[in-house]
Amino acid sequence: MKKTLAVLAALVLLAGLLCACGDKAEEAPAELDMAALDAALEDGGVFSDILNPPFEVDVVAMLYGLDEADITTCLVRCSTGATAEELAVFEAPDAAAAERIAGAMETRVAAQTESFRNYVPEEVPKLEKAIIRTSGNYVVYITAADPDEAGKILDAYL
Amino acid sequence: MDSRFHNIRKSVLCIAALLAGAALFSACGSGGETTVPPTEPPASISPVAPGLEDDYPDWSSPTPSPTPAPVTCGKVPLQEVAADDDFFSDAAFLGNSLVDGFRLYSGLKTCDVYASTSMTVLGAGDLVAQMPQGTYGKVYILLGINEIGYEPDYFKEQYAALLDTIQASQPGAEIYIMSLTPVSAAKSAQGTFTMERVLAYNEKLLELAQEREMWYLDLVEALADDTGYLPANVTTDGVHFTAEEYAVWLEYLRTHYAPGSYTPPSPAPETSVAGTDAPEET
Structure with missing residues (x-):
């Protein structure tokens, strides 16, 4: 009887653990505080370059080839051009738009890699470890000098 | 005898008075001999007699000073009126990553930009090929920092070839050759990207502008600090x-354009609000 109870308890515990380890992408945050994420990344020292102030949405759309209608809100900061470092945080109106944004970030990474390969080759490893993460209608793209730390900080937000 | 002498003395005194009066009248004339030159020259200037130039200094150079010839090429002069965004609506900007930065950060959205990271004067023909034929009234060019290792004369030669390509593509365009931008003191000290080389290249670009009757924009003047370098706090590399800094660059362009090429829009006429005018009496 004791053994049976112990096995049952273990099974319940295991089931609970499996539920808790579900796909993060399915657990969309209620709201992502973009400014707080931006500040946390800066304070975490993940960037080595100066990131310029956030762009207006029309510049963001032009930069990434996006339709402005696909962007509910965003926070996008690019470097001076000396490096490939970049932060782009989006909220899309729906999952389909979020998918298009994520695709645009993939394209961005590929284009930047090609650009910097002969220009500043030291930037290519950063781009190879670029973070593109989607959660619900949120998409986050980060190319940083310290991508591991950037990922850890992002974990607390998305 | 005494009365005759008295009469003679009286006559002499009268004649002397008359002569003195005549002399006074002569001194008040517009011409004649006088030791007091007038303070202002007459409206119609006549040549001064030789030997009298010091007495008539204002009349000694009857020929007016020549007015300076208008500037038609070379370094663009500072203009009093800043051009608005519409001025750039027929402009194309061509160049390297700094021009890409201009596209993103200057705030100007009325122009077209053809730029690419690592672009050089040798590859810029590919960007020109993207321009629709004969579209632009102005072309602004910034190239040179990525090929700073060339011999300046070779750079000038290749730049001249690019200008030929641009003129063939945009025959009606006013061409603005933008100088290389300044580098920081720390960057210059490392060698290769030195301020000395930047200025050597810029000298060649100014020569080209003058030879080809085009315009030259001095971005070192626009962006360097008092030491002549790019300020350290605005750059990481x-x-x-x-x-x-891109906003500063744009402001420089607004106040440096070909003379006569910009006319500010006329202010809108004031319109009266209905019902405020007093009705006419009938």
């Missing part, structure tokens, strides 16, 4: 700079 000594070449690229922060967003605020």
Whole structure:
């Protein structure tokens, strides 16, 4: 009887653990505080370059080839051009738009890699470890000098 | 005898008075001999007699000073009126990553930009090929920092070939050759990207502008600090700079354009609000 109870308890515990380890992408945050994420990344020292102030949405759309209608809100900061470092945080109106944004970030990474390969080759490893993460209608793209730390900080937000 | 002498003395005194009066009248004339030159020259200037130039200094150079010839090429002069965004609506900007930065950060959205990271004067023909034929009234060019290792004369030669390509593509365009932008003191000290080389290249670009009757824009004047370098606090690599500097660059372009090429829009006429005018009496 004791053994049976112990096995049952273990099974319940295991089931609970499996539920808790579900796909993060399915657990969309209620709201992502973009400014707080931006500040946390800066304070975490993940960037080595100066990131310029956030762009207006029309510049963001032009930069990434996006339709402005696909962007509910965003926070996008690019470097001076000396490096490939970049932060782009989006909220899309729906999952389909979020998918298009994520695709645009993939394209961005590929284009930047090609650009910097002969220009500043030291930037290519950063781009190879670029973070593109989607959660619900949120998409986050980060190319940083310290991508591991950037990922850890992002974990607390998305 | 005494009365005759008295009469003679009286006559002499009268004659002397008359002569003195005549002399006074002569001194008040417009011509004649006088030791007091007039303070202002007459409206119609006549040549001064030789030997009298010091007495008539204002009349000694009857020929008016020549007015300076208008500037038609070379370094663009400072203009009093800043051009608005519409001035750039027929402009194309061509160049390297700094021009890409201009596109993103200057705030100007009325122009077209053809730029690419690592672009050089040798590859820029590919960007020109993207321009629709004969579209632009102005072409602004910034190239040179990525090929700073060339011999300046070779750079000038290749730049001249690019200008031929641009003129063939945009025959009606006013061409503005933008100088290389300044580098930071720290970058310059490392060698290769030195301020000395930047200025040597810029000298060649100014020569080209003068030879080809085009315009030259001095971005070192626009962006360098009092030491002649790019300020250290606006750059991480000594070449690229922060967003605020692009706004400074744009403001420089607004106040440096070909003389006569910009006319500010006329202010809208005031319109009266209905019901405020007093009705006419009938």
